[in-house]
Amino acid sequence: MANDAYPVGIDPNRPSAARIYDAFLGGTHHFAADRAVAERAVQIMPALPRVMRANRAFLHRAVRFAVSRGVRQFLDLGSGIPTEGNVHEVLRELVPDGRVAYVDLDPTAVLHARAIIGDDRATVMVQGDLQDPEAIFADPLVHGMIDLARPVCVLMVAVLHFVPDSAELTAAMRRYRDAVVPGSLLAVTHATAGPRPEEVERISDLYNRTGTPMVLRDPQRLRALLEGWEPVEPGLVHGPEWRPELGDEWPGDPAESMMLAAVAVKP
Numbered sequence: 623m624a625n626d627a628y629p630v631g632i633d634p635n636r637p638s639a640a641r642i643y644d645a646f647l648g649g650t651h652h653f654a655a656d657r658a659v660a661e662r663a664v665q666i667m668p669a670l671p672r673v674m675r676a677n678r679a680f681l682h683r684a685v686r687f688a689v690s691r692g693v694r695q696f697l698d699l700g701s702g703i704p705t706e707g708n709v710h711e712v713l714r715e716l717v718p719d720g721r722v723a724y725v726d727l728d729p730t731a732v733l734h735a736r737a738i739i740g741d742d743r744a745t746v747m748v749q750g751d752l753q754d755p756e757a758i759f760a761d762p763l764v765h766g767m768i769d770l771a772r773p774v775c776v777l778m779v780a781v782l783h784f785v786p787d788s789a790e791l792t793a794a795m796r797r798y799r800d801a802v803v804p805g806s807l808l809a810v811t812h813a814t815a816g817p818r819p820e821e822v823e824r825i826s827d828l829y830n831r832t833g834t835p836m837v838l839r840d841p842q843r844l845r846a847l848l849e850g851w852e853p854v855e856p857g858l859v860h861g862p863e864w865r866p867e868l869g870d871e872w873p874g875d876p877a878e879s880m881m882l883a884a885v886a887v888k889p
């Protein structure tokens with residue numbers, strides 16, 4: 623099919639992180655070019671689908687944790703292409719009127735999220751770059767859904783490793799922290815080198831040839847981005863170590879998840 627058969631901004635020949643992730647998770651919202659990257663990545667690192675599932679399991683735990691802290695609003699930055707178990711779905715099982723604003727850079731993610739959200743009136747999806755918080759907060763859909771006078775859980779799950787260090791990113795991270803009231807939460811996961819740096823480097827090379835290059839950070843570099851937030855117990859750890867629940871067990875060394883995770887509170 624010709625490229626002009628797709629909505630503006632969607633190029634089926636240029637793999638995107640959102641669609642590659644969908645391919646990893648067994649979704650149906652990706653093209654052959656995305657599937658090819660996912661298959662190559664799994665050849666390099668067979669544990670990758672398990673890593674992705676562990677990331678989703680963390681996301682679900684983080685949502686439940688936020689709800690247990692009385693938080694009812696979620697700003698999900700880099701929300702991705704919904705497969706099952708999205709934030710609003712996990713939330714609906716706990717608080718029927720919990721609110722969610724999804725934000726993603728990728729138009730494919732926006733398109734599919736809107737279809738999945740359907741007539742859920744407490745969930746919106748907008749296209750945006752997390753490095754531009756002013757535009758996100760000014761978006762009428764976000765503005766109408768998220769009440770900044772009440773605690774918010776900001777989710778940045780498996781997204782910051784697609785955003786290189788810059789003054790813009792540092793300023794954006796501060797803006798999110800300053801915009802929310804004390805008691806708000808920030809939940810993060812982030813790719814890190816782990817015990818197999820060569821494999822991770824090869825995966826990173828693969829993404830660097832797509833529309834969404836990747837930047838690995840160690841705990842120190844990630845902590846710098848979380849300045850002003852106080853991680854709750856057990857702190858910044860590997861994803862599977864963050865308050866695992868029944869069924870979330872990670873066989874072997876948690877560092878093999880190559881994923882750092884934390885939930886932090888605004889003091």
Ligand SMILES: C[S@@+](CC[C@H](N)C(=O)[O-])C[C@H]1O[C@@H](n2cnc3c(N)ncnc32)[C@H](O)[C@@H]1O
Binds near residue numbers: 700725752753780
């Ligand atoms: C691996 S997916 C993660 C999806 C979801 N958060 C999860 O963990 O299941 C990463 C998503 O981040 C999005 N993304 C990358 N850079 C972004 C940016 N600067 N602003 C907003 N979204 C971004 C990609 O389009 C992709 O959908």
